[in-house]
Amino acid sequence: MTCAAKMARERVKSVDDLAGLFFSAAETERKMPRAYDLRVRGYWPEVPADPHTAYGYGEVRVRPSPALAKEVSDYDLALLLTPMMELEAARLVWAAATTAAFRERGPNWKKVARHANIHPATAKRRFQDAMVTLWYRIALERPRMRPDAR
Numbered sequence: 001m002t003c004a005a006k007m008a009r010e011r012v013k014s015v016d017d018l019a020g021l022f023f024s025a026a027e028t029e030r031k032m033p034r035a036y037d038l039r040v041r042g043y044w045p046e047v048p049a050d051p052h053t054a055y056g057y058g059e060v061r062v063r064p065s066p067a068l069a070k071e072v073s074d075y076d077l078a079l080l081l082t083p084m085m086e087l088e089a090a091r092l093v094w095a096a097a098t099t100a101a102f103r104e105r106g107p108n109w110k111k112v113a114r115h116a117n118i119h120p121a122t123a124k125r126r127f128q129d130a131m132v133t134l135w136y137r138i139a140l141e142r143p144r145m146r147p148d149a150r
Contacts, residue, residue: 004080008138011077015135019127024071025078026097031067032075064102084137089130092116096127 012018067075082090095115096107107127109120116123 004077004084005138005141007077008081011074012135012138015131018135018138019131021074021081022078022093022097023100025075026094026101027064028067028071028075029098030101031064031071081134081138085130085134088116089126089133092123092126093130096123 008018012021082094085093092112095112096109099108099111100106107124109124112127113120113123116126118126
């Protein structure tokens with residue numbers, strides 16, 4: 001049994017927890033800093049054009065809090081479990097998790113279906129099949145890795 005399967009058996013207790021692991025991993029991915037900063041930085045401080053906006057009266061953009069250590073370890077676990085799925089199933093699972101990040105109603109199946117070029121009901125069913133298949137691969141201690149996985 002692989003290390004990822006052992007960690008998953010300790011951390012995940014049901015199929016719903018497994019889906020929640022991927023959803024929280026997508027949220028953690030958005031909380032983490034970018035690999036490189038694309039903004040141009042200057043040496044002079046920004047000076048607002050209107051003096052009334054200099055004291056914080058303007059609009060404030062709320063950013064998510066930085067990722068916690070537990071969230072990052074769960075993110076790593078989700079990345080380690082990804083090669084245990086078929087390639088199309090892994091793409092579908094991560095697309096669903098990405099659309100569900102910071103959203104109360106869960107995944108946006110219409111966007112996921114458009115990405116996979118299938119019907120939204122089919123996308124939801126394939127997501128559930130992928131979660132159940134991954135759950136049994138972890139539970140039965142037979143983690144089958146994709147041949148193209150590193």
